Amino acid sequence: MCYRQSAPTFSCVNVLQTICSYVFMPLAFVMGVEWADCGPVAKFLGIKVFLNELISYINMSPFIKDRDLKDGNPRISVQSEIIATYALCGFSNFLGLGVLLGGLGPMAPNRRGDMAKLAIRSLVAANIACFMTASIAGKGVMTASMAGNREGL
Numbered sequence: 267m268c269y270r271q272s273a274p275t276f277s278c279v280n281v282l283q284t285i286c287s288y289v290f291m292p293l294a295f296v297m298g299v300e301w302a303d304c305g306p307v308a309k310f311l312g313i314k315v316f317l318n319e320l321i322s323y324i325n326m327s328p329f330i331k332d333r334d335l336k337d338g339n340p341r342i343s344v345q346s347e348i349i350a351t352y353a354l355c356g357f358s359n360f361l362g363l364g365v366l367l368g369g370l371g372p373m374a375p376n377r378r379g380d381m382a383k384l385a386i387r388s389l390v391a392a393n394i395a396c397f398m399t400a401s402i403a404g405k406g407v408m409t410a411s412m413a414g415n416r417e418g419l
Contacts (some may be wrong), residue, residue: 286312297397298404303346315393318361319354326350345407353400358392396409
């Protein structure tokens, strides 16, 4: 059982977020996220893959809201924010996979088994595409900041 009544902060979602934050940390770093921000960004990536991107964006909003305030709340850098925004943008999650299989299954009922076999591969490929887009966006942000062009950042 994943939820104890005596400790409402412990749940399956919290455990999944913690596991995802460690699994996706190297990936976030490779995409160009600053190491200090890899934990939160990795958590957002895990939420996106296992739940959906809307929930992930909602969880990311407190990290970027009121960036100029020095109130001790957790923040992520602009570069990490841009990379995370691009990485989260896409329907490459298990819910989207269910919609895909549910929509294509009736069109080709005799090929449902083949589609199910390819489902996880398509999920991985779609996430790689999102993460590559985020990496390119992060590279552009790093190049602009190195050149001293801070317009738009």
